[in-house]
Amino acid sequence: MVIKTNTSYRYKRLEETLSRLSKEECQIIAGGTDVMVQHKSPRGTPAKFDKPIVFIDQLKELKQVYKMNHDIHIGACCTYSEMMKHPLIPGILKKAIKEIAAPAIRNRGTIGGNICNASPAGDTLPLLYIYNAKVRLVSAKGERMIEIQDFIQGPRKVNRLNDEIVREIILPEVHEDLTHFVFEKVANRRADAIAKISFAGLLRRDEGRISDARFAFGAVGPTIVRSMDIEKKLLSAAFPLDNKFIDGIVADFECLLKPIDDGRSTAVYRKTVALHLLRHFLEMY
Ligand SMILES: Cc1cc2nc3c(=O)[nH]c(=O)nc-3n(C[C@H](O)[C@H](O)[C@H](O)COP(=O)(O)OP(=O)(O)OC[C@H]3O[C@@H](n4cnc5c(N)ncnc54)[C@H](O)[C@@H]3O)c2cc1C
Structure with a gap:
């Protein structure tokens, strides 16, 4: 049996790779850890692609x-x-x-x-x-x-x-000193598991007042959720934040987060945990 394999390109230089891409549409592969899962094939047979492959991990x-x-x-x-x-x-x-x-x-x-x-x-x-x-x-x-x-x-x-x-x-430059960062991933175990929910936060204080606030939530919508409008509400707020103010910020995000039920978790769990992570961050820093 003859197995037809895909045309593939592996150039030494970025310029040559870009030249190839300018001539034909290709499937780019870097590490392949997502692409190969998406193109799973039966054991012993090569994965099938509907376009030529161009490898870029060596560039x-x-x-x-x-x-x-x-x-x-x-x-x-x-x-x-x-x-x-x-x-x-x-x-x-x-x-x-x-x-x-x-x-x-x-x-x-x-x-x-x-x-x-x-x-x-x-x-x-x-x-x-x-x-x-x-x-x-x-x-x-x-x-x-x-x-x-x-x-x-x-x-x-x-x-x-x-x-x-x-x-x-x-x-872009972030003044790392005086800035608190947090990243929290909630999954079935500490590593080798995809996030049910993730949260990143940044708070910077200058002379007892908040001068920069940024929050981003993963796995609670089709893209990462961030809101500049809510973040602006924190600017100039006196530190530590009072509980009523924190309640207001959490309520704003409650309206914004739209997680779904899927094999990994439920919408209710995702939203509850996401809001707890935000509240904890605002209370702690
Ligand atoms: C067992 C397993 C566990 C995993 N666990 C996690 C996890 O815990 N957390 C997590 O976030 N991810 C996880 N992943 C997913 C995956 O490893 C990551 O998303 C990884 O960063 C993908 O990088 P890659 O180089 O392998 O991408 P590839 O599979 O090579 O490419 C992914 C996509 O990006 C495109 N692409 C890649 N690089 C470029 C570029 N420079 N320019 C233009 N297009 C490009 C490709 O064409 C393709 O569409 C896991 C995957 C597996 C198989």
């Missing part, structure tokens, strides 16, 4: 981590294991990465893949939202930059043209 241009003008640039093909070892990756992002899957997946899975797969349960996403991360896309024609919340449009739906590759993710 050095997509693996750099550096700081420029106080912003941290993270190459889209950096694996979780590589990010864990890099001194420029913020500690709170490392905390989230530690809870992703198991070492084998962390050795293959990339931050770019997590963003492009755009699952609302993706573990890096709530933190990338509160960092106001930007996504830098490149194609043979040029490049563009887009805010993460405009890039991600729904599960497996992102604002990317067929000839574009995500080159890097940029974390």
